[in-house]
Amino acid sequence: MSRRAAAALGTVRALQSALAAEHAAVYGYGVVGAHLTGSQQATATTDWVAHQVARDRLEAMLRSAGRSQPAAAAVAYQLPITVRNAREAVALAVVLEDRIATAYLGLVALGNAVIREYGAQQVQA
Amino acid sequence: VAAHPTRRVMLAAAAMLPLAAVSGCDGVDVLDAPPSPAPDVTVLREAIAAEQLLITWYTAVLRDARDAGGSPAALTAVLEPLLAEHRAHLAQLRSRLVVPAGSAATPSPTRRAATPAGPGPGSAGVAFLRDAEQAAAAAMLDRLRTAPGSLAQLYASISASEATHVSVLDAAAAGTTSRVTG
Numbered sequence: 001m002s003r004r005a006a007a008a009l010g011t012v013r014a015l016q017s018a019l020a021a022e023h024a025a026v027y028g029y030g031v032v033g034a035h036l037t038g039s040q041q042a043t044a045t046t047d048w049v050a051h052q053v054a055r056d057r058l059e060a061m062l063r064s065a066g067r068s069q070p071a072a073a074a075v076a077y078q079l080p081i082t083v084r085n086a087r088e089a090v091a092l093a094v095v096l097e098d099r100i101a102t103a104y105l106g107l108v109a110l111g112n113a114v115i116r117e118y119g120a121q122q123v124q125a
Numbered sequence: 126v127a128a129h130p131t132r133r134v135m136l137a138a139a140a141m142l143p144l145a146a147v148s149g150c151d152g153v154d155v156l157d158a159p160p161s162p163a164p165d166v167t168v169l170r171e172a173i174a175a176e177q178l179l180i181t182w183y184t185a186v187l188r189d190a191r192d193a194g195g196s197p198a199a200l201t202a203v204l205e206p207l208l209a210e211h212r213a214h215l216a217q218l219r220s221r222l223v224v225p226a227g228s229a230a231t232p233s234p235t236r237r238a239a240t241p242a243g244p245g246p247g248s249a250g251v252a253f254l255r256d257a258e259q260a261a262a263a264a265m266l267d268r269l270r271t272a273p274g275s276l277a278q279l280y281a282s283i284s285a286s287e288a289t290h291v292s293v294l295d296a297a298a299a300g301t302t303s304r305v306t307g
Contacts, residue, residue: 101285108281109274120266120281124288 007111008065014106015062015115016071018122021103022055023073028096031079035089044093051100054122061115165276168268169222172280175261176215182257183208185243186250200251203297207290214283221276248298255294262287 029048036044059070081092100122107119187204190197244253265284269277 101282105278105281108269108278111274113270116277117266117270120269120277120284123281124262124266124285 011065011110011112011115012062012068014103014110014119015058015065016068017106018100018103018119019055019058019062019071021100022051022058023071024077025051025096025100026055027073027077028079028092031083032089032093032096035083036086040086040090044089047093050125054125057118061118065112065115164271165273166222166224168272169218169276172265172268172283173215173218173222175264176211176218176283179254179257179261180208180211180215182244182254183211186254189244189250200297203293204254207293210286210290214286217279218283221279251294251298255291255298258287258290258294262291 026048029044029051033041033044033048062068062070079092080095081088083089083092104119104122107115108123110116110119183204187197187201187208190200244250244257262284265280265287269280269284272280
């Protein structure tokens with residue numbers, strides 16, 4: 001495989017990982033929001049929408065950069081934490097954000113300057 | 126003192142010999158000026174200096190809070206964990222700094238900005254730290270553009286951590302430390 005092809009494959013893999021994490025977050029935040037009230041629920045809703053936007057952006061990046069089919073969301077996800085109350089809902093959100101940050105760090109290691117910067121911004125978001 | 130020379134003693138003895146004698150060549154290369162550090166190293170040193178500055182400022186605000194008396198416990202509870210994270214950042218950054226033997230050991234002063242004024246007392250100190258964290262997070266993002274992959278990941282992580290500190294300090298300034306994750 002040529003170096004260029006290997007780099008392109010690495011880019012697609014990293015984007016797909018981030019996309020998979022965003023799919024899981026969109027699912028997970030639905031659960032998180034259901035257990036929160038008031039301002040906490042409002043924050044969770046804002047984050048939920050932000051993850052939907054990020055998911056769409058990654059799908060667009062995959063279609064243009066890699067010319068590859070974006071990974072689809074699973075029908076359901078096994079949540080890492082059983083959520084029965086607000087405290088557990090917030091704990092789940094923390095785990096989701098942690099996994100997303102890790103996935104976006106994969107983008108930061110890439111050579112493509114635009115994708116790298118996007119990854120770095122998303123780690124921070 | 127060991128009876129037999131250890132490797133360290135041998136190295137020290139070797140270091141005292143003229144360089145040309147050790148290398149066994151005519152000394153054309155060894156007599157050259159020390160190599161200038163790679164651009165990565167310069168940027169890494171800037172990052173290290175930035176973390177050191179933040180640590181200095183946190184330490185100053187904490188010290189002022191103690192000296193002022195009153196009940197600094199709430200402020201300390203907020204600032205100490207953040208300071209600990211900056212110390213961890215600094216350790217990580219320093220571990221990536223590999224200085225080739227013979228290269229200039231001290232950071233070049235050319236790109237060093239004038240040291241900004243330090244934090245003020247009381248709530249002004251927290252506001253100052255908040256702005257400093259925000260600026261530091263942005264500067265880290267700038268650094269990762271040209272960095273090698275693994276270093277870029279470290280800069281991104283630190284930048285993200287510092288961005289989180291901004292919201293923690295905002296919450297502290299608002300008089301509450303409760304926060305919803307985001």
